[in-house]
Amino acid sequence: MTANAIFQIMSSFSSSPPTLAMNSQKVPTFKISPNSQKPAIIPSLKQICRQGNFKESVFTLSNLIETSAFEKALLQGQQIHAHVLKLGLSGDDAVFLNTKIVFMYGKCGSIGDAQKVFDRMTKRTVFTWNAMIGACVVNGVPIRAIELYRDMRFLGVVLDGHTLSSTLKATSQLEILYCGSEIHGVAIKLGLISNVFVVNSLVTMYTKCNDIRAASLLFNGMSEKEDAVSWNSMISAYTINRMNREALSLFIEMLNASVEPTTYTFVAAIQACEETNFGKFGIEIHAVVLKLGYSFDTYVVNGLLMMYIKNNRLDEAAKIFFHMQEKDNISWNSMISGYVQNGLYDEANNLFHEMKNAGQKPDHVSLMSMLVASGRQGNLLIGMEIHAFSLRNDLDSDLQVGNTLVDMYAKCGKLDYMDYVFGRMLHRDSVSWTTIIAAYAQNNSAWKAVQLFREVLAEGNNVDALMIGSVLLACTELRCNLLAKEIHCYVIKRGIYDPFMQKTLVSVYGDCGNVDYANSIFRLSEVKDVVSFTSMMCSYVQNGLANEALGLMLCMNEMAIEADFVAVLSMLTAAADLSSLRKGKEIHGFLVRKDLLLQDSIRSSLIDMYASCGTLENSYKVFNYSKSKDPVCWTSMINACGLHGCGRKAIDIFMRMEKENIHPDHITFLAVLRACSHAALIEDGKRIFKIMQSKYALEPWPEHYACFVDLLGRANHLEEAFQIVKTMNLEDIPAVWCALLGACQVYANKELGEIAAMKLLELEPKNPGNYVLVSNVYAATNRWDDVEEVRVTMKGKGLNKDPACSWIEVGDKVHTFVAQDKSHPECDKIYEKLAHLTEKLEKEAGYVAQTKYVLHKVEEKEKVKLLKGHSERLAIAYSLLASTDRNPIRITKNLRVCSDCHTFSKLASKFLEREIIVRDAKRFHHFRDGICSCGDFW
DNA sequence: GTAGGGTTAG
Numbered sequence: 049m050t051a052n053a054i055f056q057i058m059s060s061f062s063s064s065p066p067t068l069a070m071n072s073q074k075v076p077t078f079k080i081s082p083n084s085q086k087p088a089i090i091p092s093l094k095q096i097c098r099q100g101n102f103k104e105s106v107f108t109l110s111n112l113i114e115t116s117a118f119e120k121a122l123l124q125g126q127q128i129h130a131h132v133l134k135l136g137l138s139g140d141d142a143v144f145l146n147t148k149i150v151f152m153y154g155k156c157g158s159i160g161d162a163q164k165v166f167d168r169m170t171k172r173t174v175f176t177w178n179a180m181i182g183a184c185v186v187n188g189v190p191i192r193a194i195e196l197y198r199d200m201r202f203l204g205v206v207l208d209g210h211t212l213s214s215t216l217k218a219t220s221q222l223e224i225l226y227c228g229s230e231i232h233g234v235a236i237k238l239g240l241i242s243n244v245f246v247v248n249s250l251v252t253m254y255t256k257c258n259d260i261r262a263a264s265l266l267f268n269g270m271s272e273k274e275d276a277v278s279w280n281s282m283i284s285a286y287t288i289n290r291m292n293r294e295a296l297s298l299f300i301e302m303l304n305a306s307v308e309p310t311t312y313t314f315v316a317a318i319q320a321c322e323e324t325n326f327g328k329f330g331i332e333i334h335a336v337v338l339k340l341g342y343s344f345d346t347y348v349v350n351g352l353l354m355m356y357i358k359n360n361r362l363d364e365a366a367k368i369f370f371h372m373q374e375k376d377n378i379s380w381n382s383m384i385s386g387y388v389q390n391g392l393y394d395e396a397n398n399l400f401h402e403m404k405n406a407g408q409k410p411d412h413v414s415l416m417s418m419l420v421a422s423g424r425q426g427n428l429l430i431g432m433e434i435h436a437f438s439l440r441n442d443l444d445s446d447l448q449v450g451n452t453l454v455d456m457y458a459k460c461g462k463l464d465y466m467d468y469v470f471g472r473m474l475h476r477d478s479v480s481w482t483t484i485i486a487a488y489a490q491n492n493s494a495w496k497a498v499q500l501f502r503e504v505l506a507e508g509n510n511v512d513a514l515m516i517g518s519v520l521l522a523c524t525e526l527r528c529n530l531l532a533k534e535i536h537c538y539v540i541k542r543g544i545y546d547p548f549m550q551k552t553l554v555s556v557y558g559d560c561g562n563v564d565y566a567n568s569i570f571r572l573s574e575v576k577d578v579v580s581f582t583s584m585m586c587s588y589v590q591n592g593l594a595n596e597a598l599g600l601m602l603c604m605n606e607m608a609i610e611a612d613f614v615a616v617l618s619m620l621t622a623a624a625d626l627s628s629l630r631k632g633k634e635i636h637g638f639l640v641r642k643d644l645l646l647q648d649s650i651r652s653s654l655i656d657m658y659a660s661c662g663t664l665e666n667s668y669k670v671f672n673y674s675k676s677k678d679p680v681c682w683t684s685m686i687n688a689c690g691l692h693g694c695g696r697k698a699i700d701i702f703m704r705m706e707k708e709n710i711h712p713d714h715i716t717f718l719a720v721l722r723a724c725s726h727a728a729l730i731e732d733g734k735r736i737f738k739i740m741q742s743k744y745a746l747e748p749w750p751e752h753y754a755c756f757v758d759l760l761g762r763a764n765h766l767e768e769a770f771q772i773v774k775t776m777n778l779e780d781i782p783a784v785w786c787a788l789l790g791a792c793q794v795y796a797n798k799e800l801g802e803i804a805a806m807k808l809l810e811l812e813p814k815n816p817g818n819y820v821l822v823s824n825v826y827a828a829t830n831r832w833d834d835v836e837e838v839r840v841t842m843k844g845k846g847l848n849k850d851p852a853c854s855w856i857e858v859g860d861k862v863h864t865f866v867a868q869d870k871s872h873p874e875c876d877k878i879y880e881k882l883a884h885l886t887e888k889l890e891k892e893a894g895y896v897a898q899t900k901y902v903l904h905k906v907e908e909k910e911k912v913k914l915l916k917g918h919s920e921r922l923a924i925a926y927s928l929l930a931s932t933d934r935n936p937i938r939i940t941k942n943l944r945v946c947s948d949c950h951t952f953s954k955l956a957s958k959f960l961e962r963e964i965i966v967r968d969a970k971r972f973h974h975f976r977d978g979i980c981s982c983g984d985f986w
Numbered sequence: 987g988t989a990g991g992g993t994t995a996g
Contacts, residue, residue: 515990552991580992586993681995
């Protein structure tokens with residue numbers, strides 16, 4: 049009924065002569081808006097009676113009540129209700145009008161009034177019951193609706209299609225399948241199964257209860273499918289269950305059956321256009337929308353807008369958006385969110401302002417998108433602007449806005465502001481807690497994060513997988529295996545399963561050094577993607593298992609999972625750790641093919657990999673090829689030079705970096721200082737250590753001090769180094785003593801060595817490396833009793849030293865050797881080759897075993913034998929056996945190369961006329977023509 | 987239409 053028609057009815061009741069109203073040529077301007085609370089003009093009983101036809105008046109009143117219901121005009125409805133009460137009707141008329149009133153109150157959202165009227169009625173028809181059930185359904189009390197339905201059955205009221213349909217809606221809301229199925233049975237028994245309302249509601253009910261098969265059986269069984277609603281129910285049923293293909297074929301079937309689609313049809317069909325379906329149907333449906341004249345239907349066009357956004361066709365979405373005649377908040381918010389999800393933050397910001405200028409009031413959703421944008425950009429200013437807007441417009445108390453505000457401040461690094469907003473929130477949910485837990489975990493406050501999590505547990509708040517994900521971040525930060533296990537147990541106990549969380553667990557256990565646990569979680573996870581593999585590869589790499597990491601690379605290939613740039617980073621690290629030039633080049637080739645070389649992080653990893661694999665020239669190529677370089681890239685190149693003993697080159701690059709105004713950071717200085725130390729560039733090292741603090745205002749880390757002490761120690765400036773340790777309060781830093789002790793070994797400084805040894809074992813009693821170092825210092829000064837004592841102490845503490853080993857890549861295999869190794873299949877041939885080579889060097893190159901480097905108390909003859917079986921020599925011998933080409937022999941060793949092996953390799957390079965490149969724990973040694981690149985200084 | 991957690995180079 050239109051407003052005009054209502055006006056006409058009303059004017060017919062007016063006290064003025066009817067003719068006047070009827071003859072009035074003026075078009076009435078009085079219009080009832082949907083939520084109008086304007087009082088209606090209610091005719092008196094006398095006036096109605098004067099009309100002569102009482103029945104007619106009841107009909108008129110009924111119309112008025114219905115109109116109030118559809119217009120949701122509660123006040124008007126209440127006035128008519130009062131009027132009906134005054135009339136004191138009885139009999140069928142009263143039942144008829146009161147039923148309408150129940151319906152009206154239900155529609156107007158006044159369920160209490162509906163119930164009161166319903167309860168007072170002594171006589172009810174099926175329509176009365178239906179009205180009451182309907183009122184419960186639309187007002188969110190579906191349980192009451194089902195109770196009423198049961199009452200009806202108990203009282204033996206004859207049900208009709210509307211009863212069943214409304215009650216089914218209630219069961220759908222509650223997702224109670226058995227109740228819905230029961231009604232299905234009743235419908236069959238009462239012969240109401242062909243009623244279109246019943247079938248449609250049944251289809252919807254089965255969909256809501258996840259029984260899509262029952263829904264489609266019902267739909268397909270329908271004899272007549274003329275009603276668009278039936279099709280709509282089924283199409284949206286498929287769409288909701290992500291059976292997009294089925295939804296779309298039904299849509300096409302519907303068009304072919306010449307059933308006119310409605311708004312709902314389009315909305316459901318458009319939603320089904322995702323991924324591959326988009327390319328096939330999306331644009332076609334768009335055309336149908338235009339053809340059938342739905343381009344002005346805001347719901348449908350909003351659907352199209354979202355479809356293009358979801359399928360990354362932002363250009364087309366924008367075209368639609370800017371051509372829309374009537375944009376509602378959903379249209380604006382969709383477009384803003386589309387920009388934000390695609391990182392187009394400026395566009396989002398402009399649109400937000402345009403929205404306000406167009407007179408459209410941003411709501412909580414608009415604010416959330418804008419806050420996400422400012423958080424991701426780290427743009428505090430815009431974030432605070434939005435915060436202010438939310439305060440001015442009373443949107444700050446919204447839970448979701450509050451949560452997003454907390455996250456925005458967290459992402460902008462403003463934890464104090466974050467705390468303030470969090471503290472003032474009226475309500476908090478698991479999202480709020482997860483957000484601050486993650487914020488603390490990622491901002492060096494891992495213990496605070498764990499503490500907050502314990503608070504959540506203590507207060508019995510809801511914990512979900514996402515919250516666990518945040519807490520696990522704190523475990524990574526703390527490297528606390530025990531805590532990781534505790535949380536893992538909690539997850540198992542609570543049955544919280546989430547593939548995301550599993551990947552985090554893999555990486556957490558990896559970071560905590562528990563590679564076995566990481567591996568078992570990885571193996572047991574059902575769905576493995578590139579992130580799972582990357583997490584596991586990183587775990588392997590971090591725990592020194594580079595071979596295993598590269599093994600996973602092959603697994604990925606077999607499973608047809610393509611590596612992304614993050615995965616490649618860990619592969620490159622693994623190749624670098626193994627010095628596997630072959631693997632490294634393979635990965636480089638992959639990067640070229642996939643066009644991934646533009647990532648800064650990839651380039652620095654490549655530089656590092658080539659340097660670690662002994663080809664500094666390739667590092668240079670990658671470095672020079674990059675047009676713009678970030679500080680990490682420069683640092684990698686400096687490090688690469690340092691690794692190869694090219695201190696001068698490292699300093700050159702550092703100076704170029706300064707010239708180009710690229711700011712060096714802590715790690716850059718660490719690389720330069722190391723390079724100076726390895727190349728004995730004492731004065732340069734001192735100068736650089738100074739400018740780090742004076743020019744760049746960088747406070748040295750313990751690592752810088754250790755490096756500086758190492759630099760002085762290596763140059764035998766031991767006293768100066770010791771003074772610095774004392775004056776700079778560095779006595780608590782183990783690495784500093786380690787550096788000093790190393791120097792004491794080389795220069796056989798007993799007194800200082802003693803002090804350093806004591807200090808080191810006191811500071812780090814559980815580090816096996818320290819005991820080895822101390823023991824070596826004693827051995828170098830022939831203190832065999834002390835050597836023995838250190839060995840016993842170590843054993844008593846259950847500490848094992850890493851055995852020295854060397855490895856070499858031949859073909860696609862890496863061969864590993866420990867000292868005196870007898871495990872290689874070609875063992876005999878290797879020893880034969882080595883003996884032959886040693887003999888030649890002794891006779892022709894003047895090699896004499898220097899037994900003072902054997903740090904064991906054994907006979908002289910035994911010492912010579914031990915030296916001759918060192919792992920790097922076995923690797924050299926094997927490479928001579930395995931390859932006849934003239935390529936350099938590349939060997940990697942986990943510890944440092946001993947002085948005797950250094951001499952041996954040097955002589956061998958001249959005698960064999962082959963370059964030998966040995967990478968040890970510290971750096972590279974290039975032996976060529978009887979000379980070493982390190983100038984015998986290492 | 988909308989908020990929180992995962993792998994990442996020197």
